[in-house]
Amino acid sequence: MSTNVVPLSKKKGEPLTSRSDDELMLLSSRGVHAAFEEIVRRHARRLLGFCAKHTGGQGAGEDVAQEIWLAVWDHRADYRMEGRFASWLFTFAKNRIRNVRRDVARRPRVAGDAGVILARAPDLSPSDLDRLVIAERRSRLDRALANVPANLREALLLRFTEELSYEEVARVLETNESTARSRVFHGIRDLRRRLRGES
Numbered sequence: 001m002s003t004n005v006v007p008l009s010k011k012k013g014e015p016l017t018s019r020s021d022d023e024l025m026l027l028s029s030r031g032v033h034a035a036f037e038e039i040v041r042r043h044a045r046r047l048l049g050f051c052a053k054h055t056g057g058q059g060a061g062e063d064v065a066q067e068i069w070l071a072v073w074d075h076r077a078d079y080r081m082e083g084r085f086a087s088w089l090f091t092f093a094k095n096r097i098r099n100v101r102r103d104v105a106r107r108p109r110v111a112g113d114a115g116v117i118l119a120r121a122p123d124l125s126p127s128d129l130d131r132l133v134i135a136e137r138r139s140r141l142d143r144a145l146a147n148v149p150a151n152l153r154e155a156l157l158l159r160f161t162e163e164l165s166y167e168e169v170a171r172v173l174e175t176n177e178s179t180a181r182s183r184v185f186h187g188i189r190d191l192r193r194r195l196r197g198e199s
Contacts, residue, residue: 021085029077036076040069043089046162050090053157054097056146064100068092087171090162094154094172101150144194152187159184 016024016038027035047068052061071092079088145153151173158169159180170180 020083022081022083025076025079025085026081028073029079036073039072039085043086044069046086047089047093050093050157050162051097053142053145053161054093054153055100060100064093064096068096071096084168084171086162086164087168090158090164090168090172091174098150140195141191144191147194148187148190152183152190155180155183156187156191 016027016035019027019035019038021039021042024035024039028039044065048058048061048065050061051064051068052058055061055064068089072089075092079085145156148156154173155169158164158172159166164172166177166180166184169184170177173180173183
Protein backbone atom coordinates (compact mmCIF):
# COMPACT_ATOMS: atom_id res chain seq x y z
CA MET A 1 0.00 0.00 0.00
CA SER A 2 1.39 3.38 -0.97
CA THR A 3 1.52 5.97 1.80
CA ASN A 4 2.16 9.05 -0.29
CA VAL A 5 -0.24 11.11 1.84
CA VAL A 6 0.93 13.50 4.55
CA PRO A 7 1.89 11.39 7.59
CA LEU A 8 -1.07 11.16 9.92
CA SER A 9 1.04 11.89 12.99
CA LYS A 10 1.57 15.46 11.74
CA LYS A 11 -2.19 15.96 11.49
CA LYS A 12 -3.18 14.42 14.81
CA GLY A 13 -5.46 17.26 15.94
CA GLU A 14 -7.03 17.84 12.52
CA PRO A 15 -10.76 16.98 12.33
CA LEU A 16 -11.78 14.04 10.15
CA THR A 17 -13.99 16.27 8.03
CA SER A 18 -10.91 18.07 6.70
CA ARG A 19 -9.01 14.87 5.85
CA SER A 20 -8.76 13.58 2.27
CA ASP A 21 -10.49 10.37 1.24
CA ASP A 22 -7.09 8.69 1.06
CA GLU A 23 -6.26 9.70 4.62
CA LEU A 24 -9.65 8.50 5.83
CA MET A 25 -9.13 5.14 4.14
CA LEU A 26 -5.68 4.85 5.72
CA LEU A 27 -7.21 5.54 9.13
CA SER A 28 -10.01 3.07 8.35
CA SER A 29 -7.45 0.40 7.48
CA ARG A 30 -6.02 0.98 10.98
CA GLY A 31 -9.45 0.31 12.49
CA VAL A 32 -10.62 3.91 13.06
CA HIS A 33 -14.39 3.54 12.68
CA ALA A 34 -15.02 7.28 12.82
CA ALA A 35 -12.86 7.75 9.71
CA PHE A 36 -14.89 5.16 7.83
CA GLU A 37 -18.12 6.82 8.96
CA GLU A 38 -16.85 10.09 7.46
CA ILE A 39 -16.09 8.35 4.13
CA VAL A 40 -19.61 6.88 4.13
CA ARG A 41 -21.13 10.27 4.97
CA ARG A 42 -19.29 11.90 2.05
CA HIS A 43 -20.24 9.34 -0.58
CA ALA A 44 -23.44 7.65 0.66
CA ARG A 45 -25.91 9.77 -1.30
CA ARG A 46 -24.09 9.37 -4.62
CA LEU A 47 -23.64 5.64 -4.13
CA LEU A 48 -27.27 5.14 -3.16
CA GLY A 49 -28.48 7.09 -6.20
CA PHE A 50 -26.23 5.04 -8.48
CA CYS A 51 -27.44 1.76 -6.97
CA ALA A 52 -31.12 2.76 -7.05
CA LYS A 53 -30.96 3.68 -10.73
CA HIS A 54 -29.29 0.37 -11.58
CA THR A 55 -31.49 -1.89 -9.45
CA GLY A 56 -34.89 -0.42 -10.24
CA GLY A 57 -35.74 1.38 -7.02
CA GLN A 58 -34.77 2.94 -3.72
CA GLY A 59 -35.32 -0.18 -1.60
CA ALA A 60 -33.19 -2.48 -3.74
CA GLY A 61 -30.63 0.30 -4.13
CA GLU A 62 -30.35 0.67 -0.35
CA ASP A 63 -29.74 -3.07 0.05
CA VAL A 64 -27.02 -3.12 -2.60
CA ALA A 65 -25.41 0.07 -1.29
CA GLN A 66 -25.25 -1.45 2.19
CA GLU A 67 -23.55 -4.56 0.79
CA ILE A 68 -21.05 -2.37 -1.04
CA TRP A 69 -20.16 -0.43 2.11
CA LEU A 70 -19.62 -3.73 3.94
CA ALA A 71 -17.34 -4.87 1.09
CA VAL A 72 -15.44 -1.57 1.20
CA TRP A 73 -14.87 -2.04 4.94
CA ASP A 74 -13.72 -5.63 4.40
CA HIS A 75 -11.31 -4.52 1.63
CA ARG A 76 -10.20 -1.20 3.13
CA ALA A 77 -6.61 -2.38 3.45
CA ASP A 78 -6.53 -3.13 -0.30
CA TYR A 79 -7.21 0.49 -1.25
CA ARG A 80 -4.24 2.15 -2.96
CA MET A 81 -3.65 5.75 -1.90
CA GLU A 82 -3.85 7.44 -5.31
CA GLY A 83 -6.52 10.08 -4.72
CA ARG A 84 -9.07 8.05 -6.68
CA PHE A 85 -11.46 6.80 -4.03
CA ALA A 86 -14.61 7.62 -6.04
CA SER A 87 -13.40 5.49 -8.94
CA TRP A 88 -12.54 2.65 -6.58
CA LEU A 89 -15.94 2.87 -4.87
CA PHE A 90 -17.95 2.92 -8.10
CA THR A 91 -15.96 -0.04 -9.40
CA PHE A 92 -17.17 -1.95 -6.33
CA ALA A 93 -20.70 -0.76 -7.09
CA LYS A 94 -20.57 -1.69 -10.76
CA ASN A 95 -19.34 -5.21 -10.02
CA ARG A 96 -21.86 -5.83 -7.24
CA ILE A 97 -24.76 -4.57 -9.36
CA ARG A 98 -23.72 -6.87 -12.21
CA ASN A 99 -23.85 -9.77 -9.77
CA VAL A 100 -27.31 -8.72 -8.59
CA ARG A 101 -28.52 -8.58 -12.19
CA ARG A 102 -27.29 -12.09 -12.79
CA ASP A 103 -28.97 -13.39 -9.63
CA VAL A 104 -32.31 -11.60 -9.74
CA ALA A 105 -34.55 -10.82 -12.69
CA ARG A 106 -35.16 -7.08 -13.03
CA ARG A 107 -38.59 -6.11 -11.78
CA PRO A 108 -40.60 -3.97 -14.20
CA ARG A 109 -41.52 -0.51 -13.02
CA VAL A 110 -45.19 0.32 -12.86
CA ALA A 111 -46.04 3.76 -14.21
CA GLY A 112 -48.80 5.68 -12.39
CA ASP A 113 -52.05 6.43 -14.18
CA ALA A 114 -52.29 10.23 -14.47
CA GLY A 115 -56.08 10.05 -14.79
CA VAL A 116 -56.40 8.27 -11.43
CA ILE A 117 -54.04 10.77 -9.80
CA LEU A 118 -56.03 13.72 -11.11
CA ALA A 119 -59.35 12.14 -10.11
CA ARG A 120 -58.16 11.67 -6.55
CA ALA A 121 -56.77 15.20 -6.29
CA PRO A 122 -59.22 17.49 -8.13
CA ASP A 123 -58.11 20.71 -6.39
CA LEU A 124 -54.48 20.72 -7.44
CA SER A 125 -52.77 24.07 -7.19
CA PRO A 126 -50.49 25.27 -10.02
CA SER A 127 -47.43 24.22 -7.98
CA ASP A 128 -48.93 20.76 -7.47
CA LEU A 129 -49.51 20.47 -11.20
CA ASP A 130 -45.93 21.55 -11.88
CA ARG A 131 -44.68 18.85 -9.53
CA LEU A 132 -46.90 16.28 -11.24
CA VAL A 133 -45.53 17.23 -14.68
CA ILE A 134 -41.95 17.06 -13.38
CA ALA A 135 -42.60 13.67 -11.78
CA GLU A 136 -44.08 12.35 -15.04
CA ARG A 137 -41.07 13.57 -17.01
CA ARG A 138 -38.73 11.88 -14.53
CA SER A 139 -40.77 8.70 -14.80
CA ARG A 140 -40.50 8.77 -18.60
CA LEU A 141 -36.75 9.34 -18.35
CA ASP A 142 -36.34 6.50 -15.82
CA ARG A 143 -38.33 4.10 -18.03
CA ALA A 144 -36.28 5.03 -21.08
CA LEU A 145 -33.00 4.80 -19.17
CA ALA A 146 -33.91 1.35 -17.79
CA ASN A 147 -34.10 0.09 -21.38
CA VAL A 148 -30.76 1.51 -22.53
CA PRO A 149 -28.21 -1.36 -22.82
CA ALA A 150 -26.46 -1.93 -19.48
CA ASN A 151 -22.96 -1.00 -20.66
CA LEU A 152 -24.19 2.33 -22.06
CA ARG A 153 -26.43 3.02 -19.03
CA GLU A 154 -23.48 2.48 -16.66
CA ALA A 155 -21.41 5.00 -18.59
CA LEU A 156 -24.23 7.57 -18.60
CA LEU A 157 -24.90 7.27 -14.88
CA LEU A 158 -21.24 7.48 -13.96
CA ARG A 159 -20.67 10.52 -16.19
CA PHE A 160 -23.82 12.55 -15.50
CA THR A 161 -25.35 11.33 -12.24
CA GLU A 162 -22.10 10.72 -10.39
CA GLU A 163 -20.27 13.50 -12.30
CA LEU A 164 -17.12 11.45 -12.80
CA SER A 165 -14.61 12.58 -15.41
CA TYR A 166 -14.20 10.47 -18.55
CA GLU A 167 -10.90 9.25 -17.11
CA GLU A 168 -12.65 8.10 -13.93
CA VAL A 169 -15.51 6.53 -15.91
CA ALA A 170 -12.96 4.57 -17.94
CA ARG A 171 -11.26 3.39 -14.75
CA VAL A 172 -14.54 2.20 -13.20
CA LEU A 173 -15.59 0.44 -16.40
CA GLU A 174 -12.09 -1.05 -16.81
CA THR A 175 -11.66 0.33 -20.31
CA ASN A 176 -9.89 3.24 -22.00
CA GLU A 177 -11.07 6.84 -22.08
CA SER A 178 -11.95 6.70 -25.78
CA THR A 179 -14.30 3.77 -25.18
CA ALA A 180 -15.83 5.53 -22.17
CA ARG A 181 -16.55 8.61 -24.32
CA SER A 182 -18.00 6.42 -27.05
CA ARG A 183 -20.33 4.65 -24.61
CA VAL A 184 -21.57 7.96 -23.23
CA PHE A 185 -22.16 9.27 -26.77
CA HIS A 186 -24.05 6.15 -27.88
CA GLY A 187 -25.93 6.04 -24.57
CA ILE A 188 -27.19 9.60 -25.06
CA ARG A 189 -28.22 8.81 -28.63
CA ASP A 190 -30.05 5.65 -27.52
CA LEU A 191 -31.77 7.47 -24.66
CA ARG A 192 -32.96 10.28 -26.98
CA ARG A 193 -34.29 7.72 -29.45
CA ARG A 194 -36.22 5.93 -26.71
CA LEU A 195 -37.66 9.20 -25.37
CA ARG A 196 -38.81 10.19 -28.87
CA GLY A 197 -40.45 6.79 -29.21
CA GLU A 198 -42.44 7.40 -26.00
CA SER A 199 -43.65 10.84 -27.11
